[in-house]
Amino acid sequence: MSTxxxxxxxxxxxxxxxxxxxxxxxxxxxxxxxLAESVSHHLCRKSKAISQSYLVPKPNQEPDAYIxxxxxxxxxxxxxxxxxxxxxxxxxxxxLPKLESLCRVISAPLEQLKRLHSKWEFIQRAExxxxxxxxxxxxxxxxxxxxxxxxxxxxxxxxxxxxxVFSRFGANVQLFGPECSVADRLRRLQSDHAITATxxxxxxxxxxxxxxxxxxxxxxxxxxxVAHSAYEAEYTANLGACIYYRQxxxxxxxxxxxxxxxxxxxxxxIAFDFMEAYDNGTLYPIECNPRATSGVHLFSPKDRLAHAxxxxxxxxxxxxxxxxxxxxxxxxxxxxxxxxxxxxxxSGLRHWWKQFTTTRDVIWxxxxxxxxxxxxxxxxxxxxxxxxxxxxxxxxxxxxxxWNGEQ
Numbered sequence: 357m358s359t360x361x362x363x364x365x366x367x368x369x370x371x372x373x374x375x376x377x378x379x380x381x382x383x384x385x386x387x388x389x390x391l392a393e394s395v396s397h398h399l400c401r402k403s404k405a406i407s408q409s410y411l412v413p414k415p416n417q418e419p420d421a422y423i424x425x426x427x428x429x430x431x432x433x434x435x436x437x438x439x440x441x442x443x444x445x446x447x448x449x450x451x452l453p454k455l456e457s458l459c460r461v462i463s464a465p466l467e468q469l470k471r472l473h474s475k476w477e478f479i480q481r482a483e484x485x486x487x488x489x490x491x492x493x494x495x496x497x498x499x500x501x502x503x504x505x506x507x508x509x510x511x512x513x514x515x516x517x518x519x520x521v522f523s524r525f526g527a528n529v530q531l532f533g534p535e536c537s538v539a540d541r542l543r544r545l546q547s548d549h550a551i552t553a554t555x556x557x558x559x560x561x562x563x564x565x566x567x568x569x570x571x572x573x574x575x576x577x578x579x580x581x582v583a584h585s586a587y588e589a590e591y592t593a594n595l596g597a598c599i600y601y602r603q604x605x606x607x608x609x610x611x612x613x614x615x616x617x618x619x620x621x622x623x624x625x626i627a628f629d630f631m632e633a634y635d636n637g638t639l640y641p642i643e644c645n646p647r648a649t650s651g652v653h654l655f656s657p658k659d660r661l662a663h664a665x666x667x668x669x670x671x672x673x674x675x676x677x678x679x680x681x682x683x684x685x686x687x688x689x690x691x692x693x694x695x696x697x698x699x700x701x702x703s704g705l706r707h708w709w710k711q712f713t714t715t716r717d718v719i720w721x722x723x724x725x726x727x728x729x730x731x732x733x734x735x736x737x738x739x740x741x742x743x744x745x746x747x748x749x750x751x752x753x754x755x756x757x758x759w760n761g762e763q
Contacts (some may be wrong), residue, residue: 363387363666366426366435366459367621370409371753373687373718374648376727378665379405381655385662390433392426394444394756397733399719402726404578408433414756415447423451430458437462437666441648443524446759463648464624470761472626472646476521482641485619487612487676490631490640491563496523496555504561514644515564520557522760524645528646528739532564533670557760565631565640571598572628573651574613575661575677577668579621580706581614583661583677585612585651589629591686591695596750599690600711603654608632610676612639625665627651653685653718688717689731706730 365382367388369375370393377387383405386663391400391408394414396702397594401409412425426448430438438461440448448455449466463469471477476494483489495501553559553624569589574581586609591600613628627649629642663670664677691712699705720728735749751758 364434365389366392366429366433366438366445368392368440369399371395371398372442373399374650374652375441376400377652377718378439378648379403380724381657382662384657387662390429390435392429394422394737395737397730397737399727399730399734401728404724415444416756416758419450422447423454427454435459439665439731442753442757443543443759444646444757445647446473447757462624464622468622469646470497472644474521474761475519475643476558478644479641487616488638488640490565492560494558495553496558496561497553501553511646516561517669517731518559520559522557524754524758563605565633567631567633570630570632570665571651572609572613573649574617574626575664576626577623577667579618581617581676582668582671583664584610584613585654585679586610587651587654591691591698593690593694598650599687599694600715601650601653601680601685603681605681608639633701654679654683656680656683684715685718686715688720
């Protein structure tokens with residue numbers, strides 16, 4: 357088949373800005389893009405990039421019915437490639453044998469996804485590969501938590517981060533860095549407030565690394581990186597997801613990703629969060645997301661990310677696709693809600709204003725305006741669910757697709 361031929365693509369995870377970006381890039385490249393989602397309102401629902409949008413069962417509530425629905429769509433619409441974008445990829449990987457008999461699925465096997473998604477297993481994996489990692493310990497109950505506190509007082513000196521092994525968007529992350537006194541850290545270590553570690557859902561404590569937060573997004577095939585973007589996490593939604601993206605030429609990060617992906621022999625989309633230490637420039641991996649992330653927003657149609665996703669075998673490591681230097685994008689609503697609130701000085705406000713007024717919004721397009729309006733019912737649905745289930749708004753956004761190690 358010619359690498360320029362029109363293909364029929366099925367995307368999942370249409371609630372995410374990254375999915376909308378991918379849909380537009382794929383449509384711009386001449387492909388027909390369908391969408392399967394388990395919520396009624398989502399960003400891709402009325403996008404001109406989408407040929408047909410389907411409402412399917414909720415993956416983590418009806419996993420078998422979800423796979424069956426995707427299978428029906430694949431057969432009815434003559435789908436050639438299934439491309440997951442959000443955390444539903446884990447539920448898709450669970451049904452990989454059935455789906456792969458119908459079309460190509462851009463997803464690694466579930467066991468590989470699990471060890472990368474787990475904040476504990478990923479750090480162990482990176483350390484086994486010879487990379488520098490932040491000191492990290494796992495605990496499964498209050499007894500192990502107390503034992504860690506009593507036997508390892510080094511956490512008091514440097515600061516620490518507490519988080520569940522399986523979480524997303526900074527949910528439940530508790531940070532005790534340099535701004536906290538040693539007394540505050542000691543009180544926190546001696547407390548079990550908000551720590552809900554169980555054998556099935558353990559937590560980790562990780563040494564705080566003082567440095568610059570960096571993020572990467574890559575596409576790989578059989579251990580070779582064929583597309584790559586990198587950006588600094590300058591503006592975030594509190595301790596959560598990044599909301600402003602500017603492409604960096606960061607050779608050290610690219611080399612790290614290439615080395616890890618090669619050792620892991622990974623194929624698919626993969627993203628990493630790092631801390632680049634201020635004192636010596638060491639790049640410390642913090643977590644891995646083996647799926648699409650916001651790094652897709654840095655690619656323009658001429659960068660040919662669609663080609664890297666659909667025909668990675670035609671590229672090589674020497675031909676790795678990267679966005680144009682200083683390519684930038686943002687979530688404009690979030691930049692007002694979170695980014696502006698972060699600034700406390702006139703110089704900071706001027707910097708924010710410059711970034712805000714010179715950067716494209718990832719959702720708004722003049723030729724495809726309806727996804728921007730779709731944010732309203734999508735957020736209202738999430739708000740209602742958050743009230744009903746007593747969840748944070750970000751947790752409500754992924755309530756039906758989140759995966760926490762289930763088999």
